[in-house]
Amino acid sequence: MRAPATTRSLGHVAVLGGSVAGLLTAHALAGHAERVTVLERDHYPDEPVARSGVPQSPHTHVLLTSGIRALDELLPEFSRLLHRKGAPSLSVPADLGVWQAGQWVSRRHPSEPVVTASRPLLEHLIRRRVLERHPHIDVRTSTRVTGLLGDSERVAGAAFRERGSELGEQREISADLVVDATGRASGAPEWLDALGVTAPPEEVLATGRAYATCSFHTDSSEPIDRVSGFYIVPDAAQPLGAILLPAEDDRMMVTLSGPRANPPPTDPDGFVEFAGGLPHPAPHRWLRQAEPLTRPVGYRHTANRRRRYDRAAGLPSGFLVVGDALCAFNPVYGQGISVAAMNAVALSRELAASGSRLTTRRAQRAVLTSARGAWEVATGADSPMPGAEGNALRAGPADGIRDWYLERVRERVPGDPVVCRAFRDVLFLLAPPSSLLTSRRVLLRSLFHPTIPTPDELSTRD
Ligand SMILES: Cc1cc2nc3c(=O)[nH]c(=O)nc-3n(C[C@H](O)[C@H](O)[C@H](O)COP(=O)(O)OP(=O)(O)OC[C@H]3O[C@@H](n4cnc5c(N)ncnc54)[C@H](O)[C@@H]3O)c2cc1C
Missing domain, CATH: 3.50.50.60 (FAD/NAD(P)-binding domain)
Known part of the structure; x- marks a missing residue:
């Protein structure tokens, strides 16, 4: 060049x-x-x-909002093409049950779209x-x-x-x-x-997190618990994760994840049983009655x-x-x-x-x-995870303070619309992580406001 x-x-x-x-x-x-x-x-x-x-x-x-925008810039109307080919578009958190820091994220917060097509599509x-x-x-x-x-x-x-x-x-x-x-x-x-x-x-920063994914049949006309899928966010205190997202052709893609020492099984019964250990029973409830379309496959890299x-x-x-x-x-x-x-x-x-x-x-x-x-x-989210290792691990005194602050941010995401939006924008690569520190409103709310509880069941209006 x-x-x-x-x-x-x-x-x-x-x-x-x-x-x-x-x-x-x-x-x-x-x-x-x-x-x-x-x-x-x-x-x-x-x-x-x-x-x-x-x-x-x-x-x-999942294709994040930033990715949708970038693809539309490179290949005009690409998101329309995805839509025409049956790729679901979800607003987050309005259409997704997101469990973070011990509670559901309020679905009344402002939302941004993500696309959840299968990887091959x-x-x-x-x-x-x-x-x-x-x-x-x-x-x-x-x-x-x-x-x-x-x-x-x-x-x-x-x-x-x-x-x-x-x-x-x-x-x-x-x-x-x-x-x-x-x-x-x-x-x-x-x-x-x-x-x-x-x-x-x-x-390198490795947590050893292990994955297993299985596709299930879903009736797209029938939302589960008023949502189109779930995202159970793992953290240092609660290491099991799950993501259930609709894809084209009436499929629900389900990925379960666990730490190095507790990987999700790849046999069909063990896979569903593993979901019983998630911090909320809703994904397990859905999985127990769902019809699998594939066998679970694991991934460790x-x-x-x-x-x-x-x-x-x-x-x-x-x-x-x-x-x-x-x-x-x-x-x-x-x-x-x-x-x-x-x-x-x-x-x-x-x-x-x-x-x-x-x-x-x-x-x-x-x-x-x-x-x-x-x-x-x-790397910021993975550093405090148990078992995290590698030369990119951030473990200095300043990192400790930053992790303490980010934990306060994470805890306020479920109930606080301002913190939720700022956090989501960072996660969807629409704003730099530093914006969580430079926004005065986010800083004040995270440091001085209490966490706001949200209902335990998604079907309850909050
Ligand atoms: C379990 C899992 C879940 C993921 N979930 C998401 C998600 O939700 N959202 C998201 O955005 N990303 C996700 N990713 C990441 C995403 O899949 C990758 O970031 C993306 O595919 C990177 O694209 P790439 O073209 O760089 O590499 P790849 O897609 O891996 O492609 C590499 C290509 O190079 C070819 N190749 C390799 N070696 C050679 C060789 N020697 N000669 C010729 N060809 C070669 C391969 O055949 C392949 O076609 C996930 C990844 C994993 C592992």
């Missing part, structure tokens, strides 16, 4: 990984490149179904929209990237193998810019090492992990990292797809503003900055 004298002067861009982040980045770059090639190890299914390269496919996915529609807009993007599926070409000064392409030729010849593709979008398990640190480049510093390519010394030019390959989050906060879209918006804006002056280092910084709020939310 250097000296684009014309709008197409990025030359040939190779995007490694053709999931959400890869495709949205290809879209952002397409207008500035001579050619874009996407290398994806999977074969794309024709229908919105799970695929093996994305092990999180069967798990519950979200990805399928993003792929369709991007490839319709840019028919010249060359997508090579069943193509597994095995390394980078070039040297410690400049990345000049990628090496790959096509499926079925594992023992055969390794092939190469040259490119002026290579974008790594291969997800959480990205091999880029090792690929750079092979070029003689020191891998970027990594920040839930650490927050940020690779500091912006800080790496001596990185070669012509190389950019986006999406989970750059910054992956504990999925409990539902941020990854929204952040991938925000990464692509940041890149688009940098290209529009800087044109010929945009370097890969500057583009990398902009992409990383677009993920900063999400990183602070996830």
Whole structure:
């Protein structure tokens, strides 16, 4: 990414990984490149179904308000398309039973929409929209990237193998810019090492939280307890979590989560029984009478992990990292797809503003900055969790005070409309976490107002 004298002067861009982040980045770059090639190890299914390269496919996915806005900016009318394809849109907290700090969050608070489609539908529609807009993007599926070409000064392409030729010849593709979008398990640190480049510093914070997800049939015309789903928020005192969200085709996606030592079971009966330990009986009540459509599937790679390519010394030019390959989050906060879209918006804006002056280092910084709020939310909330470990753990004296204050904020969310809105805006990546400290109203209410109790049953009007 250097000296684009014309709008197409990025030359040939190779995007490694053709999931959400890869495709949205290809879209952002397409207008500035001579050619874009996407290398994806999977074969794309024709229908919105799970695929093996994305092990999180069967798990519950929510698109936050910030993600809806970013996708609509990149792909105009995308949220309408989602709606037409049956993706439910919920207002939070009005349509969702959110249990936080020992009580239900009042549903009379002002709400913001989130979209709760299945992960395969979200990805399928993003792929369709991007490839319709840019028919010249060359997508090579069943193509597994095995390394980078070039040297410690400049990345000049990628090496790959096509499926079925594992023992055969390794092939190469040259490119002026290579974008790594291969997800959480990205091999880029090792690929750079092979070029003689020191891998970027990594920040990690892991709580060991374990997930299991199962889909159930639901009759969308019949809300449960006057809500469309539940979100039981785990915290340091109450470590079990649950999210029950409607998806297209009359499905309820149910994800249960627990700490390292108490993971949700993946046998059907054990899964439902586990929900009996949640702090409110409503989700268990619903699960006991619901008809499962799938078997539960587990997931354990839930650490927050940020690779500091912006800080790496001596990185070669012509190389950019986006999406989970750059910054992956504990999925409990539902941020990854929204952040991938925000990464692509940041890149688009940098290209529009800087044109010929945009370097890969500057583009990398902009992409990383677009993920900063999400990183602070996830690591800030995970730090006080029992068993949290890693070099990104915040455990200094100032962190103790901050955690004490944030606990007061969390306790006031259920009953206080002002604190609830401010907290939700941070969670939905519409406002930075610092806004909880800089807003005078939130500060005063959190420090000096008592918590406001809300009714124990959602069906009771509060
Ligand atoms: C259990 C769980 C629940 C989640 N829930 C939510 C949620 O509610 N909301 C949300 O926004 N996010 C959620 N996420 C996060 C979200 O799924 C990711 O953040 C998002 O998919 C990141 O997109 P990506 O394109 O960076 O990576 P991925 O979607 O992981 O895609 C990486 C792509 O690269 C390909 N690839 C990998 N290696 C190679 C290679 N060597 N060569 C070629 N191709 C390769 C893969 O096949 C894949 O297509 C959740 C994640 C998990 C694990």
